[in-house]
Amino acid sequence: MRKWPTFPHREGTYSKQAHADFPEEAIYEREAGREGFFGPASHFHHQHAPTGWSEWEGELKPRAFNLNHIESAHQQIPWTAPTVLENRECKVRIWKIAENMPGLVRNGDGDELLFIHQGSADLYCDYGHLSVEEGDYVLIPRSTNWRLEPKRRCLS
Structure with a gap:
């Protein structure tokens, strides 16, 4: 035991x-x-x-980014949000949304992973409705239509 x-x-x-x-x-x-x-x-x-x-030796040098200084992060759709890091396989964006998305979006090239840092929202997609809030990770499969409707003022 x-x-x-x-x-x-x-x-x-x-x-x-x-x-x-x-x-x-x-x-x-x-x-x-x-x-x-x-x-x-x-x-x-x-x-x-x-x-x-x-x-430090090599290309994988650790870095610290202060993302609080990015002002153009307030966008209605994620594709226009500023890209922080990217390579051939992945893009990392910071996105803040205060109003409902004007329509559906879809990534036909890859999956989307959202981390809800602040606020809460309703996620509507091909698979139904999901309420998301601070601390949630949401994996949206490739070619899924989706949109967000924030419940509180700022969602990132």
Whole structure:
């Protein structure tokens, strides 16, 4: 019979609350979880920044993007939203929508993956109606007609 760890499990030097009250010995926090930004997570404290690289070789250099400075992200259709990253296989866009889409859209070349960062909406597509809200990932298969109707002011 296995004895599973009880939660919360604390070991070594730790803070009493996540993201606050950092111990003097460890001023950098790293969060790791299996559910993205939701669900149980482990918080690691480090004396040195775990991402404080001093040198990097190769094309896959890590980068940090501040997407708050993109002003043209407010669009009615996703295809006109600014592209942040892209290659032959994938495009990453940031898209904010405040009003209902004027009509249906469809990507005949590939699937669409939406992450709802803020707000909520009704998604209407060939397969029916789906209510989406903050934290939801929505995979829309290739050649599916769809549109969004935001319920709250800003959806991204």
